Every structure is written in C-alpha cells, then in structure tokens.
Amino acid sequence: MFGAIEAGGTKMVVAIGDEKGNILEQKEIPTTTPQETMSHVVEFFKRDNVEAIGIGAFGPVCVDITSPDYGRIGKTPKLPWVNFSWKEAFEEIGIPVAVDTDVNVAALGEVVYGSAKGLSDMIYITVGTGIGVGVYLGGKLLHGMMHPEAGHVIIGKRADDHFEGACPYHKDCFEGLASGPALEARYGKPAALLTENEDVWELEADYIAKAIMMYICCYSPRKVILGGGVMHVEKLFPMIREKTLKYMNGYITAKELDDIENYIVPAGLKGEQGIKGALYLAAELKR
Amino acid sequence: MFGAIEAGGTKMVVAIGDEKGNILEQKEIPTTTPQETMSHVVEFFKRDNVEAIGIGAFGPVCVDITSPDYGRIGKTPKLPWVNFSWKEAFEEIGIPVAVDTDVNVAALGEVVYGSAKGLSDMIYITVGTGIGVGVYLGGKLLHGMMHPEAGHVIIGKRADDHFEGACPYHKDCFEGLASGPALEARYGKPAALLTENEDVWELEADYIAKAIMMYICCYSPRKVILGGGVMHVEKLFPMIREKTLKYMNGYITAKELDDIENYIVPAGLKGEQGIKGALYLAAELKR
Secondary structure (H helix, E strand, O other): OEEEEEEOOOEEEEEEEOOOOOEEEEEEEEOOOHHHHHHHHHHHHHOOOOOOEEEEEOOOEOOOOOOOOOOEEOOOOOHHHOOOEHHHHHHOOOOOEEEEEHHHHHHHHHHHOOOOOOOOOEEEEEEOOOEEEEEEEOOEEOOOOOOOOHHHOOOOOOOOOOOOOOEOOOEOOHHHHHOHHHHHHHHOOOHHHOOOOHHHHHHHHHHHHHHHHHHHHHHOOOOEEEEOHHHHOOOHHHHHHHHHHHHHOOOOOOHHHHOHHHOEEEOOOOOOHHHHHHHHHHHHHOO | OEEEEEEOOOEEEEEEEOOOOOEEEEEEEEOOOHHHHHHHHHHHHHOOOOOOEEEEEOOOEOOOOOOOOOOEEOOOOOHHHOOOEHHHHHHOOOOOEEEEEHHHHHHHHHHHHOOOOOOOOEEEEEEOOOEEEEEEEOOEEOOOOOOOOHHHOEOOOOOOOOOOOOEOOOEOEHHHHHOHHHHHHHHOOOHHHOOOOHHHHHHHHHHHHHHHHHHHHHHOOOOEEEEOHHHHOOOHHHHHHHHHHHHHOOOOOOHHHHOHHHOEEEOOOOOOHHHHHHHHHHHHHOO
C-alpha cells in the first residue's frame, strides 16, 4: 500500500492506494500551520501499512534527492511553512517519502494514467489560484537547479488590457495576468461569475495561447495538458487551440500540431491527476 | 578518428579530431546548394579513416534517431536544403552520422569541455544571425516532439521600441527583436558599427535578460551560456546579469543566482563549442 499527498495552500488531499493508481481512501485536511495540519496528516497515514508516501507539494520545495534538504520547503508567502521538511515530518513514523512539485506530480499522473499515457515529453499547465507547469521531458520530470516555475514567464500585456497584473513579484507575468485571482482582480468578481462575458474569455484564451506558443518553442512537448480551476470553462479550449496556432504562425511543423484537438487537451484524470501522480511517485520509490 | 560538421546557412565548418576534443584539421566550405557544398564536404571526410561524423545542423532537422527521417532537414527558408538528408549524404561513403541542432551540439561542447563542464542542466543561447537555444537537461540534450526553437519566444516589445520586428513568422519575437539582423534593420547599420551607442546595448541587454528570466523559469538551468556574434560585445554581459536579476525580482532563490557572474557566462570554448560538441556527438555514437 502507498500513500499520496497533494499539498496545496488551502487544503491537503491525502490518499491511500495501490501501485496501479487505485485510490482506496481519500480525505481533505485544511492547510493551516505545519503543527496542526501535519498532526492530522500523519494520523491518517499511521493507520495503515504504508510503504512510502508520494507528495506533490506547493513550491518552492527541494526536489533534489541527493540534497540534505530534499523535501524542504523554501521561501514562500505561506510563512508557517517556510523551512518545513516533508521528509522529517514522516521520519518519526518511519515512512520514506518522495517529493516533487504539485504540477510535476500532476504531469506524472497524466503520463502514467491519463491523456499523455506513454509519452516521453509533455507538459501539464494548471491555471487556477496560481499558474504552474509540470514538465516531463525525455521520460523524466524536470528539476534542474530547483524546479521549473514556468507560470511566471513574461508574455507581454495586451495593449487593450489596463490591469496592472496580480503577481507580487512580476506584476504582469503570465500568472499575474491570467490566474483565477488575476481575473477576479481585473473584473472585480470571481471567474465563476464571469462565464457569460465573452471578452473575458477571449483575453484569457489569448494569454494562455501566447504562453503555450512559448512553451512549445521551449519544451517541444508531444502534448500540452491543461488543468486547474479556470480550465473548467470548457469554451476556452477551442479558442486556445486556434490562438496557439495563430501565434505559432506555421513556424513549427509537426504532425502533432496538425492534430491540435488532440495536442492541447484537458487533463484525462479530471482532477485526480495530482493524487494519482503522487501515488505513482511513492510506488516508484519502492521499485 | 572522428569527423565533425557545424552546418550553418552561410558556411559549413568541417573538422577531423579525436574523442578527447582535439581538432587535427579544420576547413570552411561555403553553404550553397547541397550538390555543390556536399561534394566538397564528402571529399574532406573521404581522405581519412573517419569512424563517425557528428553534425550540428541548422534546423528544422529530424533529430529522432528512431525515425526513418533521422537527419533530414525540414521546411526552411534555405530552399535547396529542404528535405536534404545528412544520413543519406554519407551513406555512399559508408560513414555513420549523429545529427543534432547547431545549438544543441554547442551546448554539448560546453558541457563536455567548456564553461558548463560536468553540469546536468544548462542552456546555451546563441545571439547572432538568428537566436537559438541549445538545451541540456537531466544529462541529455532536449529533443521532444521536434527540438526546441526557443529563440522564437514572445518577450513583449518595449514601449519605447518602435521597430516592428524582423522575424518573418512572428515579427517581434525574441529573435525578431534582438538578433544581429534585427539590430541592423532597427538602426540601419550592422551591430559591429553600433558599439558606441549605449542605447542600442541597453535595449539589447534588456531583451536578452527578459528572455533569460523566462528560460530560467522554464528550464531551471544550472548555468546559462551565451554565444554568437552579438555576444562579442562584452559590455552586454554585466548589463544582462543585472537586468536578469531585476526581472526575476527575487522570485527564484538559488545559490547559483547568488553567484550571477558565474551563472550567466560567455562560451568557454570561444567559438569552438559547436565543432567540439559535434566531434563528441560522433564519438558518442561509437561508445
């Protein structure tokens, strides 16, 4: 049996399952302080014979397994969690952990069980509270110096967009212009209440397509998967596909781009990509 | 003995050397038509006992070794070379070839012999006639669906820049704003004649820094190496370093970024990164 944690800023999803991705039990625990939250989390996993736990964590988090800081959270606005160590948290109950970013485990879930099954190169973009990109290239999750933070790319604000941007670090980076909170800040109401306003989604699709065009140039993925709260607005997909091809303007030719409907797609696991990816990460640790 | 080719749009550099990167003989051959150019290229390699040839080619080129089109050039403005196959060209003299992009082999040269020696994750950016990025991640050159074409990312034109951009596909993408020909088109003279004009280099450094900020977010490289004709303007380096940190605005913290002088650096092989990387690619084929 394996454990999985999808660690977000507002809640932790914890689950127990098998190496085939079957989830046997799942629970949500609010994210408050490490002391409070982790007592419930540890309690959940104590009850079973859990061999290893896979964790998809909000970042920045050390994902370098050779580092003494493996599993440790870095500088984050979630202040109580700065320096918290996922590895140390489970040492007291003797369960080994495998840690990656929330978006990387979601990418892994889609590669193993979802829309990108069997592909060696793909990206998973979440557009929600934040924007992040999970990157799987050459059959491996990308880490590098730290891990990608590709939601913060500069995409150029459109001339008719007078919103200054919501990113505390970069104002009008991709996340600053197109995340859920950016939409709410620009229009004064949550994205869910804006679904009838066509201009909202035309601009949103435009920014997402610009970013995808850049990610295709940078990563050369065989598939682009979109998830996260904002992507529940299904009409975004055809607009994003059309605009991505427009921005690419025929520069890159590939059979995958000729079949754009199957190239830019929603997450196949419909919200379970993170937790199933985390489960797989745990199982991999024991392989 | 191994062969190496750095195949550019105006000339081919051909060389013979050993697996340690020592170049024993080198020659330049103008790039005209495949018939004319390749007769000289093949002649050069015929004279020696060459076990394999490594090729760093202008793109798009098929770098998927499992594909029947491996080594074949795709849709390029260099019309006589469309559909030309590097593999077939050397079949008649029985020498196996290893093919990657010009920037990928330059990245490889820097990883094996240059400024990025031993690193698992780095990028090599060339700013010259065009802009391209060689990407080496997790100990491998990045290919994916095709290969990266990261010179064409959208970086947002600066409000005080009234040049429309020189990229035939995207107008004001990174290459369209900051390549050598873009500088010449914007100011009406070649980059080499503009060295005294501080505004030229402030803008150029700005665009390059914006792109590097994005590449760091996307690739999380342990080092960023800059080469190509435009980068001979050495005063660009300190400006680029400062502006990259400014655009990053403390979002990503890493010991590498704290040592920015050793993070964003010129090519260690001073122009030989491509040919030495190609030589290594050939030697790898026989390993």
